[in-house]
Amino acid sequence: MKKFVFLFLLVGILSCKNDNKHIEGRLVYKNEIKKDVSFLADDKLQGRQTGTEGEIKASSYIAERFKEIELKPKGTNDFIQTFSFKPKTDPHKEVEFTTNADSTITGHNVIGYLDNRAEQTIVIGAHYDHLGFGGEGSLYREKDKAIHNGADDNASGVAVLLDIATRLSIKKQGAEIWDNNNYLFIAFSGEEMGLLGSNYFSKNPTIDSETINYMINMDMVGRMKLDSTLAVYGTGTSPIFKQTLKSNNDKFKLIENESGVGPSDHTSFYLIDIPVLHFFTGQHEDYHKPGDDSEKLNYDGMNLISDYIIDIINDLNDNGKLPFRKTKNESEETPRFKVGLGVVPDYLFDGKGMRIDGTREDTPATNAGLQKGDIVIKLGDSTVTNMMSYMRALSVFDNGDEAAITIKRGEKIIETKVKF
Template identity: 80%
Template sequence: MKKLMFLFVLVAFLSCKNEAKVAENKIKEDVVFLADDKLEGRQTGTQGEILASEYLIKRFETIGLEPKGTEGYLQSFSFKPKTDPHSEVEFTTNADSTITGNNVIGFIDNNVKTTIVIGAHYDHLGYGGEGSLYREKDKAVHNGADDNASGVAVLLNLASRLKIKNDQSEIKDKNNYLFMAFSGEEMGLLGSNYFSKNPTIKTESINYMINMDMVGRMKKDSTLAVYGTGTSPMFKQTLKSNNDKFKLVENESGVGPSDHTSFYLIDIPVLHFFTGQHEDYHKPGDDSDKLNYEGMNLISDYIYNIISDLDDNGELAFRKTKNESEETPRFKVGLGVVPDYLFDGKGMRIDGTREDTPAFAAGLKKGDVVVKLGDSTVTDMMSYMRALSVFDKGDKAAITVKRGDKTIDTQVQF
């Protein structure tokens, strides 16, 4: 009888041990830590960034990712701060007058030929500085909950889910996974640029790259912007067939103001996910209590399903896209508004205005849609920038906006 009881207990123990493990969702917990005042805005080269990188290393270790940096999980890079904003940054090994950042890199090795890179930058603006849109005189921590603790939290969630999936399945995925938390993005995509020139895996083995930058403020209409959709013929149909939650705004270009650009420029297909700018962008108000965590969970599910769907498609073909940044007009003045980059109607919708700006003085409000500026009709962001490019400081211009059902004609002075 005792032997029988022992066998029963042993079977029960083994049964519990083999029970499927479920990935723990720590998206909110990760954001709250990374966007805490104690990290002082995670500016590249500061103690706050070091604390963030140490946290990410612990999370990578807990998830079970292999180190894939140059020193464990870290890939350090040093550079001289730019004095000319139009020049390229100079990476250097000389310790004098340099800043050092750290990419944090982990790996799931499925012993296959190709690897998917999943990335998000974890640095932010510290106490503000050149990139800040905060106009008060006092110094304030720019916590960057949406920009970009949100992307890093979704990255960690995907890492956990993909690790458990491949550990428990007898048939592994047909790609390896490289997870990268980039530093130096706010200073000019420095961490991803450095990796593209000093990769810790062979770049020819990279199948495609997924980037998440500002995915924490999904609006009520569930709009999700996806950039890079033209960089591989497989992307558009895959995005469509897996979507039943979002109002997608697609952009084909592989070039944009985030880390996916560094991979596109070495001929790797890219997808960049983004929920849009807001009034707290690059300001102290970008805090963890303002994020849409339900929306972040939906985005994580969506990206996970896209990765799973593409797993049987082998190595994806790369396709060059039109570089919209080369066609962007140069302008000397601005309205002083935050554009709604997710707006897909006719015109340029304003997502926010700042005090002491031409827009504020003219009475323009959040939600107004600019349809005419000067002599130019505004149909989209590009036509808005073309219209803006003809004006100099001090010029006056007629402007027409739609505000709900009303059409308002007024004047701005730049």
């Protein structure tokens, strides 16, 4: 009898999922943000450059996670939407998507769907590709090649996306009344080569694009600073966004930017008249360098961002289809310049001037003795009050020019010269 009972219990245990994500066939919450980042930013994936074996391994991992979360496949081949393109030779031309196999690169968007039988759908996205061993986008200046793991850029965004997807999937299975929106989760490839995956999806959507309510994008959300600064772009793309962000915020120092155009995948959706919100915790010294590794991320900060986005989604749930509003495109007004200081600006700084978040070796900045934390308040004859005025000041100089520069370092004002 004891043997029979034991076998009965064993069969019962084996017949139900019990992988720490499911109990008795039901999905349960487990925070796996750190685990997801660790896999995606591992050396084994060799930087996840679009079209490489590492990118394919990353796409397979994300597809498997979507399956565990109980999302439905919404690619063109199960969870995957492939796109092939010819690398650009002219940086001013648009990329050419093609089915011709000659001299092409193939990328893989990963797309999962949470169907709440609603009339409209929220797109939640993050790119998972990075720079491989460096190449054109790298800021690494050593001669030897090194893997650029891209933990913050953008394993962090994908990990938060997966966390949000898990929580929304659990919410659905436990609710008698489902949300007023469906959810489409997209891990984009080709972002580092020019927003290619999101551009391709916007032109070849796997759902009716007219049903898309709004889009949330996360790119570099893993390095929240001690002052809890969080940048949110696209706040002007729908009239309701600013109040929603404010009413759900008690944790962050928000830096808001109204424009729907910026250097990440939300831009592709704004350009087809969809409201967008883009979340970002700022650049740092490891940006586009081999040092962007998983142990340097602020996982508590990532958890807070996941909570915040869930709160925003829940708050907007009963507002119907959000109205879209065009915004001023700051990128069209950005001055063109031939020189640079060789610094990483602090894009989250909201004081007067341009604060330096990092310096690169053997550049005009380091040769002039500029340091991380310095605030540039004057360059040449121009007063620097923000990022735009800093770029305008740079635009008048050529290689070989020398300029006076004034910085604030702590309480000190330092005047020196910089040679471009």
